[in-house]
Amino acid sequence: MIEDMDTAVLKSGSNLERVLSEGHFAVTVEIGPPMDSNGEIVLEKSRLLKGMADAFNITDNQTGVVRLSSIASSVLIMKEGLEPVMQMTCRDRNRLAIQSDILGAAALGIRNCLCIAGDHQSFGAAGKLKGHPGAKNVYDIDSIQLVAALKGMRDDGVQQGGDSLEKRPQLFIGAAWTPLGDPIEIRPLRLKKKVEAGADFIQTQGVFDIDRFREQMKVIVDMGLHERTAILAGIIVPKNLGMLKYMNSSVAGVSIPESLITRMEHVRSSAGDDKKKAREDQEEEGIKITVELIEHVREIPGVSGVHIQAIEWEHRVPEILKRAGLIPRPALHKGG
């Protein structure tokens, strides 16, 4: 009976929604699909990460590189008992394709969707891969319009064009937010628009500058936005000095405090000429930094969880979450 009532209140019935609605500090972890048709890789990552998070983001051709699709990868991880957050970019699909995929995803049992613009196709993994820089992009609708379209389908039972839906897709709707992106003064306003459009949860760009993030979160809390959406702070696991420096200079919206760079520099130079030790020590320091970042953002008012991105380094995530005291996760109890 209670469970029935509970289900009635929930918008999607997803585990992520449940965990957040019960007031737990949520954890999501990103899984990057492979660049080929090897679904086994997705399954392996799933087995490695099972039980480590409340839901797992499946990226959608991230950094403008063709990968096993987010919808198929989402279904693959569901086979292993993980709950996906299917990412959906506006770069590759027009409103017809997006809504069609959303209906398909819902029919396949996917309950969370993250709505994002998507990196421009010129990215090609920041020049490390060929990618498809000559592709024609779509951007028929933007991420905020996508959030609104999904909300319309779920809550009003209408497609964006106005045709009605009999069976509505039950989705927990997410959006991304770059709290420290330029121009900085527009960022709270943009978050507000995402919330107004219908974002149930937010996953932020990777946070390293805790002080500036805290200031920005204060603005958000003063606006009351944290009460209307669940904000999960983005945590990118830094592997080494090069990655920190690269993110600081080249990834929009990510700024790394000098102190963190100095700290990593010190670790690397302390290892001397021993390259293996230098690598291992930097990795260990990266994990320490990650755990500290998690602890810091956890204390910031308005933050409801963390979203961990360990790019092609997913196997270290269990250790990070264990050290951060975030496992075991709240038990998934099925409603209905």
Added chain:
Amino acid sequence: MIVAERKPLSEIKSFIENYKKILIVGCGTCATVCLAGGESEVKVVASGMRIGFLKEDREVEILEDCITRQCEPEFVTPLVERVKNEGVEAVLSLGCGVGVNFLADKLESVPVFPGVNTEFFGAAIEPGVWVEMCAGCGNCILHLTGGICPIARCSKSILNGPCGGSQDGKCEISPDVDCGWNLIVERMKKMGTLHRLEEIVPPRDWSTSRHGGPRRVVHEELVTQPEAEATG
């Protein structure tokens, strides 16, 4: 204006090398102003072609012309007459793509080749530098964005920007590209209208743009014969 850039001479030569009498025609309006296909560029291309054919010991007659606008019958009709009367085998247009198309529609069997790449609608922000400023999308929303176009000047043409890829006023695609939404925000800040960006702009109707198929504009008062007759 329409901004174009001249194609490499080698590419141009490859289009016309099988003809013996070629007319190179410039355009006196946009293509002239953006230094892609005016009178002087016609001279440059003509000399380049002459030298190229001379090196190969080939006799090719190259005629030069430059008309005020390649997009209006008033100027194009005499040119078409000249092509017919002088037995021109092929036309190389240094006008924008509109000029090439318009000539193709009128020239019947005589081929017309493009001598320039037509780039965009833009302005000269400094001598020698042109920047895209309008996408010709058929439903202007500049009143919402401080007069700066997110369709033309944002790499993702998003209507509720800026996305997370804006850094130090530049777009994520290149440090050489201004973030259009940063320009919008800065401009609206100066005008004291930043709060207007709080409103969610709904998905737009792209049918007014190219996505709705080839477009036309009709001023009824200027149409000399009924529209139905004109289109057959």
